[in-house]
Amino acid sequence: MALQILIVDDSPAMRSFIRRVMKLSGIEVEQYFEAGNGEEGLAQLAANPIDAVLTDINMPVMDGEEFVRKMRADGAHQSTPVIVISTDATTHRIQTMQELGAVGYLQKPFGPEQLRNELDRVLGVGHE
Amino acid sequence: MSDTAIHEPAAPEMDALIGALLHSCSEHVLETMFFAAVFEAADPAASTGCERVTSRLHFSGKPSGDFEVDADPGIARALTAGFLGIEESEVTSAQEDEVMAEFCNMTCGSALSSLGCVEYFNLQVPETTRSEAFAPEVEGVRRAFLLDGGTLSVCLRVDFDRS
Numbered sequence: 001m002a003l004q005i006l007i008v009d010d011s012p013a014m015r016s017f018i019r020r021v022m023k024l025s026g027i028e029v030e031q032y033f034e035a036g037n038g039e040e041g042l043a044q045l046a047a048n049p050i051d052a053v054l055t056d057i058n059m060p061v062m063d064g065e066e067f068v069r070k071m072r073a074d075g076a077h078q079s080t081p082v083i084v085i086s087t088d089a090t091t092h093r094i095q096t097m098q099e100l101g102a103v104g105y106l107q108k109p110f111g112p113e114q115l116r117n118e119l120d121r122v123l124g125v126g127h128e
Numbered sequence: 129m130s131d132t133a134i135h136e137p138a139a140p141e142m143d144a145l146i147g148a149l150l151h152s153c154s155e156h157v158l159e160t161m162f163f164a165a166v167f168e169a170a171d172p173a174a175s176t177g178c179e180r181v182t183s184r185l186h187f188s189g190k191p192s193g194d195f196e197v198d199a200d201p202g203i204a205r206a207l208t209a210g211f212l213g214i215e216e217s218e219v220t221s222a223q224e225d226e227v228m229a230e231f232c233n234m235t236c237g238s239a240l241s242s243l244g245c246v247e248y249f250n251l252q253v254p255e256t257t258r259s260e261a262f263a264p265e266v267e268g269v270r271r272a273f274l275l276d277g278g279t280l281s282v283c284l285r286v287d288f289d290r291s
Binding site for chain 1: 156157160161208211212213223226227229230233234236237238240241246247248249250251253
């Protein structure tokens with residue numbers, strides 16, 4: 001199954017890198033949706049059918065914590081998988097994001113294999 | 129959040145640990161996300177007074193501190209091309225600024241996450257600048273690396289006392 005992926009990151013370069021790594025990983029993506037912060041991410045979620053969300057934490061306007069919190073408070077998106085992509089791999093940060101509702105966590109730096117493994121894990125290996 | 133003090137090693141041991149982490153984390157970030165190889169260590173003082181592209185950030189938390197990266201302009205361009213998967217001739221200054229900031233963010237975050245005595249941290253948005261005669265602004269543990277076509281150095285200061 002080709003996926004509809006939402007990438008939430010304030011860096012256009014990082015969003016471009018994630019798309020590139022997704023392609024290198026062999027994951028079949030039907031369409032990418034992008035947002036520069038959590039507020040834009042919520043708008044994309046409201047307007048489009050999304051299979052999985054990849055989100056940064058440190059962003060202007062609305063950060064990743066608030067984004068995931070509001071996403072989970074919305075009944076329509078309580079089960080949409082969220083993978084956090086961050087440089088911060090401290091126990092404190094990972095626990096916080098998991099408590100808010102993230103089901104995956106990918107620490108930068110990462111490559112195609114790590115991204116694919118994490119997506120396979122949260123979506124189920126048979127998602128293709 | 130716990131108020132328990134962070135137990136860090138003595139200063140010389142901590143500097144050695146940070147130096148080793150800067151080396152391993154920089155190498156890992158460069159190879160994994162920038163598709164660039166580190167050939168060997170270089171002289172950290174050699175970039176002073178030279179034309180460099182620099183990115184710096186401050187981090188707060190337990191502990192707080194600062195991080196700085198500086199690179200030959202040609203290395204900044206090559207890393208940007210590698211990160212974005214484009215030709216060096218297509219790279220813009222804005223893209224260079226953004227990608228050097230990403231390198232700064234990733235390497236600092238990776239080193240802090242590996243340090244072992246970091247409770248939590250918040251990275252501020254890095255700022256990228258260019259100078260004809262680079263002068264380091266962060267006084268901390270500095271390591272430099274020879275890449276294909278130039279050098280890149282990183283410097284981390286961890287302020288346990290000010291946390």
